[in-house]
Amino acid sequence: MRKLAGTVAVATGIALTGLAAAPTGALAAPSSVESATAVPVVTGTVSIQSTGPFAAYAPPGGKYGAESKSNTAILGNYDTYVYYSWSVAPGTISSACVDGWVPWGKDPKKGTWYSLGCGKSGGGKGILWGSYAALPKVRAKGVTTGASIQWFH
Incomplete structure (x- = not known):
């Protein structure tokens, strides 16, 4: 489990009215649907299932390889961390x-890269994500030779 800090607003149940009696074995469709408004139900640190592994390649020679993007977006608020x-x-x-990316900084269109460390593994430190919706991504470079990387968020 990975933790994202922040307040989460959750749309609570949908009220179904006007259910008709149905014969045994059949389902009845509601005659009207009233939607509920979003209600804040959780505050503080929220634990969610981590996603991954995703693959990245760290080429030799100290140059970054292609960016590797997650297939799961983060929708943050002002105090969300990845x-x-x-x-x-x-x-x-x-x-x-390996560097991890967040969607804000001096140029919000480009985002900001933060070092996740060098060696055989790293990360685990929370990086402020902020009030943005985007796909997390990493980039990597080999220290001596190339290396295949597995990453999570």
């Missing part, structure tokens, strides 16, 4: 340096 973690693939003898 927790990245990564490791080189099992059996890999090389080390890597």
